[in-house]
Amino acid sequence: MAKVDTSLVANLPLFAGFKPEELDEILREARSARFPKNSAVFEQGEDAHSFFLLLHGHVRAAKTTPTGEQIVVRYVAPGETFGLAMAIGLTQYPATATAVDDSVVLAWPTGTWPRLVQKFPALATNTLQTVGTRLQETHTRVLEMxxxxxxxxxxxxxxxLAKQSGKKLDHGIEIDFPISRQDIAQMTGTTLHTVSRILSGxxxxxxxxxxxxxxxxREPHKIFVLAEQSAGGGPA
Amino acid sequence: MAKVDTSLVANLPLFAGFKPEELDEILREARSARFPKNSAVFEQGEDAHSFFLLLHGHVRAAKTTPTGEQIVVRYVAPGETFGLAMAIGLTQYPATATAVDDSVVLAWPTGTWPRLVQKFPALATNTLQTVGTRLQETHTRVLEMxxxxxxxxxxxxxxxLAKQSGKKLDHGIEIDFPISRQDIAQMTGTTLHTVSRILSGxxxxxxxxxxxxxxxxREPHKIFVLAEQSAGGGPA
DNA sequence: GGTCCGTTTTGCGCTATCGCAAATTGCCGG
DNA sequence: CCGGCAATTTGCGATAGCGCAAAACGGACC
Known part of the structure; x- marks a missing residue:
């Protein structure tokens, strides 16, 4: 089997404080897999067979209600982990993960987690930090909503999105993966119609x-100002 | 110093899988403290000096915006941990914790965490589960909103609230700590006026x-039905 | 027992945002 | 080069819920 290049992942927060040979041992347990654009990495409710590290591409995690409405939980960028169901005590995935671009992941079988954590306790603390950060971010999202x-x-x-996955251009910052108005609506708790109106404006x-x-x-700074502003747009 | 009774805490998820003497060693690092009703355990932005386990009472964790609006992040019930800022890589508390009833906590100085985790890796994995569960719950909250x-x-x-902190009465379930309409509004992303109207109804x-x-x-089941229902109330 | 303050209730107009429908556009495959 | 489909835009009511204001209420403290 082709060995994964450790240099690509050595600096990730997940592996902070690991020696090269330890890293190697951990990576040996993973297989890499490719997911073409718009294919599902896993589905909500499915048995949590693996957890993942995204190497290339972008993955959308979305949660669906019994009645079919859904929200985008987050977009996963390269270097981030996802599908950590088992680490947090779940046996099934709580959301659906879809590659929004051709993507490459490392996948560890769920069963390897206890063993890895036992041997490398830092994995648990690093993951704790990651999950904790996500919790903070989600609280911020609730606050905003x-x-x-x-x-x-x-x-x-x-x-x-620009910060996480922005590509710098001469004339601005482009969000570096395909994202629809509907997606943005599902990130912000509104409808695609309202998003469309706002973006048109x-x-x-x-x-x-x-x-x-x-x-x-094109004008990140002006958008930032908009974001901070309270209701009234100011004098006519 | 009075020793904490280990039997009170031995069955908490945080300490799952610990031997009595290990538990003892961990508890020895904590001091217990009492917070009278409406006093602050810590404030948002304050330096994270300790993390806590609630023994008695109830604590409200709330997050405030720069402009002064706030949301209730959660209510802490006895047996739950809170103020885990450092475990997730923060140096300051991201929210304010207030005792809503006379409360008793165990407090560990922040500095003890790395040492404890190193000696007892299960602490990290247990905490990971807890934080992961909270993340799920918060995602559910976003979905609902x-x-x-x-x-x-x-x-x-x-x-x-009834499930977490409900006291069974003959004629229903009472939420076992003081909670205002305003608090409920801050939990659900609405105003106290709207909550008041709904509860009056x-x-x-x-x-x-x-x-x-x-x-x-009084009628938990009917409230449950209400909760599941989509918009239309049905024929007149 | 009286007073004061925080909580709750309620009325009423306003508007941000939704929901539906239809037109338009841009891309992909053949 | 030509459909055909998905994404986007836009118009036009409908309305849930907000925001303000004021009144009613209930405790706690003196």
């Missing part, structure tokens, strides 16, 4: 440049 | 019995 209007929430969402003002599943922030 | 109307969210919130129907900072669920 409770206190801000849709326009500001969308602004924040775009800024976060911003495009008029030259703040962004839109396309089919494409968004370029 | 995105897809349900206020009435259903309030119903869910009450049911959860339910009281008319005999589903609940309200009082000053007091709520008794």
């Amino acid at each position: 409770s206190t801000q209007q849709v326009e500001q929430r969308v602004a924040h969402a775009l800024l976060r 911003w495009e008029q003002l030259g703040l962004i440049e839109g396309g089919r599943q494409r968004i370029i922030l | 995105s897809t349900q109307q206020v009435e259903q969210r309030v119903a869910h919130a009450l049911l959860r 339910w009281e008319q129907l005999g589903l609940i019995e309200g009082g000053r900072q007091r709520i008794i669920l």
Whole structure:
């Protein structure tokens, strides 16, 4: 089997403090897999057979209600882990993970986790930090949904996406994977119609440049100002 | 110093799999402290000097925006940990913790965490499970806020509170600590006015019995039905 | 027993946002 | 080069829930 290049992953927070040979031992337990654009890595409710580290591409994690509505839990960028169901005591995935671009992952069988953690306790503490950070972020999201209007929430969402997965261009920052208005709606707790209206407005003002599943922030700073603003837009 | 009775805490998830003498060693590092009703255990932004285990009482964790709005992150019941800032890599508390009833906690100085975790790796994995569960719950909250109307969210919130901290009465279940309409509003992302209207309505129907900072669920099952229902109330 | 303060209730107009419907656009496959 | 489909835009009511204001209420403390 082809060995995974340790240099690609050595600096990830997950592996902070590991020696090369330890890293190697951990990586040996994983197999790598490729998921073409729009294919499912795993589905909500499915048995949690593996946990993952994204190497290339982008993955959307989404949670669906019994009645079929869904929200985007997060977008996974290269270097991030996902599908950690078992580490947090679940036997089934609580969300669906879909590759939004051709993606490559490392996958560890669920069964390896207890053994790895026992041998490398730092794995647990590193994962704890990661999960803790996500918890904070999710609390922030709740706070935003409770206190801000849709326009500001969308602004924040775009800024976060740009920060996490933005590609610098001469004329702005492009979000580096296909993302629809519907996706943004599901990230911010609104409808695709409202998102479309807002983005159209911003495009008029030259703040962004839109396309089919494409968004370029032309004026990140102005969007930032929008995001912080409370309701009133100011004097006419 | 008075020793903490290990039997009180031995069965908590945090200490799952520990031997009595190990437990003892961990507990020896903690001091216990009492917080009278409405006093702050710690404040958002304050340096994270300790982490806590609630022994008696109830604590509200709330997060405040720069502009002063706040949400209730959660209510802590006896046996639960809180203020785990350092375990997840923060140096300051991300929320304010307030005793809503006279409360007693165990407090470990932040500095003891790395040592304890090193000596007892199970602490890290247990904490990982706890934090992971909270992450799931918070995602569920986001899902609800995105897809349900206020009435259903309030119903869910009450049911959860009843489950976590409900006291069984002949005529229903009482939420076992003082909680205002404002608090419920901050849990569900709405205003105290709307909560008040909803609860008044339910009281008319005999589903609940309200009082000053007091709520008794008289018909938990009917409230459950309400919580699951989508918009339309049905034929007149 | 009286007073004061925090909580709760309720009325009423307002509006941000939804929901539906229809038109438009841009991309992909053949 | 030509459909055909998915994504996007846009118009137009409908309305859930907000925000303000004021009144009613209930305790706690003196």
